Amino acid sequence: MKPTDINNPNFFHNVVDCQWACPAHTNVPEYIRLIAQGRYDDAYMVNRVSNVFPGILGRTCDRPCEPACRRSRVDGTPVAICRLKRVASDLKGDITERLPKAPETKNGKRIACIGAGPASLTVANDLLPLGYEVVIFESSPKPGGLMRSNIPSFRLPEEVLDFEIDAIVSLGAEMRYETEVTSMKELISGGFDAVFVGSGAPRGKDLDIEGRRAGGESRIHIGIDWLQSVAFGHIAEIGKRVLVIGVGNTAMDCCRTARRLGGKDVKIMARRPREYFKASPWELEDAEEEGVEIIVNHAPKRFIIEENHLVGMEFEILKWNEGATRSEVLDTVIIPCDDVILAIGQENAFTWIERDSGIEFGKWDMPMVDEVTMESTLPGVYFGGDAAFGPKNIIWAVAHGHEAATSIHNHCHGIPINDRPPVGMTLTSQKMGLSEWSYHNDYNPSPRQQMNHIELSRRFANLSLEVELGFSAEQTAREVERCLNCDIQPVFRTQLCIECDACIDVCPAECLTITEDREDELDLRRYLTAPAENLDEPLYVSTKLAQTGRIMIKDENICVHCGLCAERCPTAAWNMEKFVLQLSYAGTSNKKGK
Amino acid sequence: MPSIRKPLIPLAPHPTNALGLTVRDYEGAMSTLCAGCGHDSITAALVQTFFELDTPPEMIAKLSGIGCSSKTPTYFVSGAHGFNSVHGRMPPIVTGANAANRNNLYIGISGDGDSLSIGTGHFVHAIRKNVNMVYIIENNGVYGLTKGQFSPTADVGSTTKRGVPNEVPPIDPVELALSLGASFVARSFSGDKKQLIPILKAAIEHHGFAMIDVISPCIQFNNHQGSTKSYKYIREHELNEIDSVFLRSSSQIMAELPTDSRVSVTMHDGSLIAFRTLPENYDPRNRTAAMNYIHEAKAKGEVPTGLLYVESEQPDIHDLNRTTSKPLINLPLEKLCPGKKELDRFQESFV
Numbered sequence: 001m002k003p004t005d006i007n008n009p010n011f012f013h014n015v016v017d018c019q020w021a022c023p024a025h026t027n028v029p030e031y032i033r034l035i036a037q038g039r040y041d042d043a044y045m046v047n048r049v050s051n052v053f054p055g056i057l058g059r060t061c062d063r064p065c066e067p068a069c070r071r072s073r074v075d076g077t078p079v080a081i082c083r084l085k086r087v088a089s090d091l092k093g094d095i096t097e098r099l100p101k102a103p104e105t106k107n108g109k110r111i112a113c114i115g116a117g118p119a120s121l122t123v124a125n126d127l128l129p130l131g132y133e134v135v136i137f138e139s140s141p142k143p144g145g146l147m148r149s150n151i152p153s154f155r156l157p158e159e160v161l162d163f164e165i166d167a168i169v170s171l172g173a174e175m176r177y178e179t180e181v182t183s184m185k186e187l188i189s190g191g192f193d194a195v196f197v198g199s200g201a202p203r204g205k206d207l208d209i210e211g212r213r214a215g216g217e218s219r220i221h222i223g224i225d226w227l228q229s230v231a232f233g234h235i236a237e238i239g240k241r242v243l244v245i246g247v248g249n250t251a252m253d254c255c256r257t258a259r260r261l262g263g264k265d266v267k268i269m270a271r272r273p274r275e276y277f278k279a280s281p282w283e284l285e286d287a288e289e290e291g292v293e294i295i296v297n298h299a300p301k302r303f304i305i306e307e308n309h310l311v312g313m314e315f316e317i318l319k320w321n322e323g324a325t326r327s328e329v330l331d332t333v334i335i336p337c338d339d340v341i342l343a344i345g346q347e348n349a350f351t352w353i354e355r356d357s358g359i360e361f362g363k364w365d366m367p368m369v370d371e372v373t374m375e376s377t378l379p380g381v382y383f384g385g386d387a388a389f390g391p392k393n394i395i396w397a398v399a400h401g402h403e404a405a406t407s408i409h410n411h412c413h414g415i416p417i418n419d420r421p422p423v424g425m426t427l428t429s430q431k432m433g434l435s436e437w438s439y440h441n442d443y444n445p446s447p448r449q450q451m452n453h454i455e456l457s458r459r460f461a462n463l464s465l466e467v468e469l470g471f472s473a474e475q476t477a478r479e480v481e482r483c484l485n486c487d488i489q490p491v492f493r494t495q496l497c498i499e500c501d502a503c504i505d506v507c508p509a510e511c512l513t514i515t516e517d518r519e520d521e522l523d524l525r526r527y528l529t530a531p532a533e534n535l536d537e538p539l540y541v542s543t544k545l546a547q548t549g550r551i552m553i554k555d556e557n558i559c560v561h562c563g564l565c566a567e568r569c570p571t572a573a574w575n576m577e578k579f580v581l582q583l584s585y586a587g588t589s590n591k592k593g594k
Numbered sequence: 595m596p597s598i599r600k601p602l603i604p605l606a607p608h609p610t611n612a613l614g615l616t617v618r619d620y621e622g623a624m625s626t627l628c629a630g631c632g633h634d635s636i637t638a639a640l641v642q643t644f645f646e647l648d649t650p651p652e653m654i655a656k657l658s659g660i661g662c663s664s665k666t667p668t669y670f671v672s673g674a675h676g677f678n679s680v681h682g683r684m685p686p687i688v689t690g691a692n693a694a695n696r697n698n699l700y701i702g703i704s705g706d707g708d709s710l711s712i713g714t715g716h717f718v719h720a721i722r723k724n725v726n727m728v729y730i731i732e733n734n735g736v737y738g739l740t741k742g743q744f745s746p747t748a749d750v751g752s753t754t755k756r757g758v759p760n761e762v763p764p765i766d767p768v769e770l771a772l773s774l775g776a777s778f779v780a781r782s783f784s785g786d787k788k789q790l791i792p793i794l795k796a797a798i799e800h801h802g803f804a805m806i807d808v809i810s811p812c813i814q815f816n817n818h819q820g821s822t823k824s825y826k827y828i829r830e831h832e833l834n835e836i837d838s839v840f841l842r843s844s845s846q847i848m849a850e851l852p853t854d855s856r857v858s859v860t861m862h863d864g865s866l867i868a869f870r871t872l873p874e875n876y877d878p879r880n881r882t883a884a885m886n887y888i889h890e891a892k893a894k895g896e897v898p899t900g901l902l903y904v905e906s907e908q909p910d911i912h913d914l915n916r917t918t919s920k921p922l923i924n925l926p927l928e929k930l931c932p933g934k935k936e937l938d939r940f941q942e943s944f945v
Contacts, residue, residue, distance in 0.1 A: 435596055435597040443602075500635065501784075502630045504638075508601050509603055509606055530607060533607075558606055562601055568630070570630025
């Protein structure tokens with residue numbers, strides 16, 4: 001076996017499953033420990049470095065970190081990472097002094113950002129402190145993009161949104177609200193050094209079936225447009241019987257908003273069975289709790305219009321094969337309704353980018369964008385967020401924004417675009433005494449804490465009343481202890497090992513083995529103390545041990561980072577060391593070793 | 595002292611044995627011995643052995659004397675019976691317990707000081723009587739609890755941590771046991787569970803006194819350059835020519851017998867010890883051959899390990915005394931204590 005290269009930050013980074021899964025690589029265990037210590041300001045700032053919007057994401061994030069969380073492999077349910085992020089944001093004090101500042105002397109570079117959503121705001125967040133001038137064009141009267149228009153305020157209170165956006169705008173971004181950009185060519189010739197397109201996927205898909213344009217148009221709504229109209233106060237009511245077509249998170253936001261605007265009988269209409277829904281399970285549960293009915297295996301057939309009025313919709317009742325790849329029509333049914341909301345997906349619309357501008361478009365009329373640099377085929381023009389690769393979510397937009405800012409910085413300073421600043425790491429011993437660690441190393445068997453919701457009866461009184469109450473102090477105290485501190489890692493120093501077996505004997509997860517070297521990894525995985533069956537988790541393989549020439553293997557899969565191996569090691573060959581990933585952002589020195 | 599107890603991980607894929615127990619069910623309290631102590635590895639080997647043999651915890655009696663070694667029964671099988679005796683007095687306590695209940699599995703844990711200094715007299719008599727027990731000497735050559743003075747197994751020339759050499763010749767427990775007629779004699783190394791676990795299994799199934807001298811480095815006082823019982827020294831000087839496997843009594847036993855088996859010994863209960871590798875002209879059933887082999891190896895500065903000698907048909911203490919086949923607790927009271935009339939009649943017989 002090839003020994004593991006522990007000088008490559010990727011190895012230890014991969015062990016921190018949550019951080020690895022997070023597109024922005026937020027240092028999750030570090031901020032959870034800070035919350036445990038009551039250091040909410042510090043926890044917030046650790047978050048903000050990578051994900052820029054801790055308060056917003058603490059409520060709305062798609063949470064790619066949670067399915068990855070090691071805790072789910074240990075007791076079945078992940079740490080409530082997202083809820084804890086919100087705790088840091090809710091309980092923080094005044095952190096304004098610690099936010100980035102923009103220098104008075106500018107560097108003379110002007111950047112245009114299209115759209116004031118999370119991607120553009122991240123670019124501005126990274127570039128303004130370096131002295132850039134950033135001009136943000138936004139078609140609506142307020143910043144935030146889909147975070148404001150598409151996420152209802154009962155999920156994301158306006159003051160949270162305003163605070164985090166203002167932290168960036170107040171750095172001196174030049175905001176041009178209600179300004180539609182109509183020509184890329186014109187923009188480029190307007191004296192900008194670089195252009196960032198973060199305009200989202202602003203066009204909701206329509207459903208062109210019979211009856212769509214037969215007089216009932218005023219009661220058939222495109223989901224994201226309708227949510228935006230609600231957010232900006234243009235729509236304040238809806239009929240009693242509402243059908244929402246679609247199974248994503250936007251559909252859930254639509255039906256829950258409809259319940260607050262007068263909808264009594266609100267139904268989600270789905271073509272496929274429930275296990276194929278795109279919505280996050282928790283959003284589906286919240287919708288159902290609010291009395292939204294979910295009807296599966298119904299495909300829209302036509303809108304029924306009588307005397308220029310929408311009166312209902314006809315659906316085909318489907319029967320699906322296993323795997324839901326093929327269906328047959330069993331019957332049709334008419335469901336009466338007052339309004340229909342279409343939430344069947346979003347599309348990009350780049351009508352304003354001239355096809356001869358040098359920006360090439362590929363499949364589905366999407367711009368061709370480099371996945372690392374976010375650069376289009378026209379140097380100096382970058383894409384990010386939903387505008388780059390179609391609808392994803394906020395945390396991806398933030399990750400794109402960081403990368404695009406680095407590219408813009410390189411572009412403006414004549415540095416090759418692929419010369420990315422290096423990602424570094426530090427490893428720091430956490431030993432405080434003979435059997436004492438700087439972190440709480442015991443495994444805590446508490447189950448995942450459940451979020452408290454405002455009572456159902458009070459929920460619909462006010463559209464902006466936040467439904468989730470956040471964790472109580474007791475719940476927070478319990479939940480933080482569920483975190484396994486994956487960033488505090490057993491690090492092995494071969495030359496110190498005397499092969500006494502103490503670590504192997506004491507390991508509660510049976511994840512350590514000293515064994516003869518084998519050529520084939522799959523073969524080796526079978527002969528460990530406990531077979532290493534999770535192939536997604538790489539093995540930590542040492543170089544040959546001094547006394548017997550055997551090798552030390554660690555299977556990371558269910559290691560709970562309790563530190564007993566290091567505690568029982570007489571020579572500190574195993575030691576618990578805190579891994580900190582040194583992420584690079586725009587302006588980080590490109591020179592290695594600095 | 596570890597900062598925490600070894601945690602239980604709910605989804606850890608622990609296999610279960612025939613009793614439905616996992617290996618974790620055979621553990622005891624957290625060890626308070628020094629980090630890296632060889633004794634903890636022996637404890638772990640015992641835990642694994644009991645698990646693999648499906649031993650009911652309540653059938654195990656673990657007994658010890660005084661010393662680092664004698665602390666270790668606390669660290670395995672919490673559900674077993676236990677007795678921590680006076681220094682060197684573990685063998686007579688086992689003898690008594692075994693006389694009362696011959697069905698239990700007696701595991702005596704002792705050290706080189708406990709067995710070969712203060713307790714030598716009891717040790718040799720337990721061998722003589724062939725008490726049915728497993729006798730483990732956790733042998734590190736020093737008195738660890740009192741800061742590393744030489745014990746009776748320290749080799750001539752071996753030094754203390756500060757460099758003072760030992761000049762008094764050692765007692766070798768293996769040679770002592772062989773010369774006293776022990777029926778099962780083995781030596782192993784705490785750093786080699788692959789060898790130790792099959793020996794432990796055979797020792798547990800052995801009918802009679804099974805002595806295992808396990809070299810178990812003292813990480814604190816006897817794991818240095820001048821030591822002859824350090825991890826490094828043993829790995830460099832171990833003569834590991836005898837490899838045995840233990841096969842449990844079953845109808846499958848012949849099918850499991852390794853094809854390269856050189857010699858096999860049938861145990862009292864029908865189990866089998868198969869020797870896969872042996873030194874040339876060596877027979878583990880021949881006491882004289884074993885003694886010669888050990889002598890010659892020692893003369894060359896080597897430490898021979900493995901199951902060195904086994905005699906499965908030697909009568910044990912119950913056979914010799916013709917005692918009842920049942921544990922005393924299973925006898926009806928009138929048989930166990932027949933009353934004054936019977937006692938009088940018995941005493942009359944001497945008049």
